[in-house]
Amino acid sequence: MPLKDVLAAMIVIMVWGANFVVIKFGIDEFPPMLLGALRFFFVAFPAIFFVPRPAVHWRYVVAYGATICLGQFVFLFLAIYLGMPAGLASLVLQAQAFFTVAIAALVLHEAIRAHHVLGMGLAVVGLVMLDAGADSTAVPLVGFLLTLLAAFSWAGGNIVLKSAGQVRMLSMVVWGALLPPIPFLLLSAAFEGPDRIVDSLAHFSWRGVGVVFYLSGVATLVGYVLWGRLLARHPVARVAPLSLLIPVVGLLCADWILGERLGLWQWLGGAVVLIGLMVNLFGARWAAGLRQRLQRT
Known part of the structure; x- marks a missing residue:
């Protein structure tokens, strides 16, 4: 993966990691479904008047x-x-990383190689360790x-x-936000x-803005936009697991800002997730290098 794409991935990880704390603040300001409406209204407008429609069939935009826009955030906002x-x-x-790789293998017939399985397995262990340290935080089953x-x-x-092929991501994001x-x-x-909607809009704070x-x-x-470009340029099995770094950032932000304290198992789990990501991203290169050294000997 080129350096510019690695940097783009790091920006996405930081932005989306902090996003969960921002959502928590937003739920305190607006009811969750209204917050979703506001979010995507301001994604679409006024940008829709300046950004051309994506050059793909309408079914992909819908x-x-x-x-990504409606389903994901109806469930996530309500869960929080x-x-x-x-x-x-x-x-x-x-868990989207595992769902994505599995669906891509079934629908797009993308190969899942041994180092992908090993890397994802390590990441699962790390995620379980991260969760194991959260014994002081109640997790409602419905929210989960x-x-x-x-x-x-x-x-x-x-x-x-991935199915849409090459598409201008800014156009896809803006026009997809119309729905x-x-x-x-x-x-x-x-x-x-309606009363709660009117009251929330009439008494919003600067934090809400x-x-x-x-x-x-x-x-x-x-x-x-950055995430979509990464998916267009690289196999799903390589891009999707990068999102496993997001909870590391999310848990740190929740610890620092919301007081959701991290335990030793969560710190260790974050390290295991990083190891799993390195295996997933560089496993093929490491395996090729090992084979070359064995052949020389």
Whole structure:
């Protein structure tokens, strides 16, 4: 992977890792479905008047909006609202990496090689160790299941992007964001009520403004544009596991900002995740080098 793509991946990891703390702040300012509507409204507008429509069939744009934009964040926002800790949400959501690789193997017939399996296995061990240190944090079952559904929606969106081929990601993100606001508003009106919507919009704070700006401008426009470009340039099995670094950042941010303290097992788990990622990314190169040395001897 070229250096510029590695740097792009690191930006995405940092932005999305901090995103979970921002979502937690946002849920305190707005009801979750209204927050989703605001997020994607400001992704689409006013950018839609300046960004050309993506040069792909409409079904890809609709599928992208329905999976990565709508499905993922309906489930994730609701999970955090119902008590899923922000740091652990960043951890559980990375099940998308496993869902993505599995769906890509079934749908796109991408190969899963031995070093991918080993790297992902190490990452799973690391993620379990990360979770083992969170004994002081209650994890509601419904929040956990909703976060898994969010992960599956994200994985579906990854496959949509890969299937669409070369596409201008800024166009895909902006035009895909046209779909979610109305369903989010309908869900908000049905379950949160018009009075709560009006009250939230009439009494928003500057922190609320900052939350919506970060979620729409930074986490969505910057994050998903860079992520989509990485998926277009590299095999899914190489890109998707990079997201396993996100919970390391997410747990650190939750520790520093929200007081969700990390235990020894979580620190050790983060190290194991890093080792798993290195095996996944560089395993083929290491194996080739080892074979060459064995042949020389």
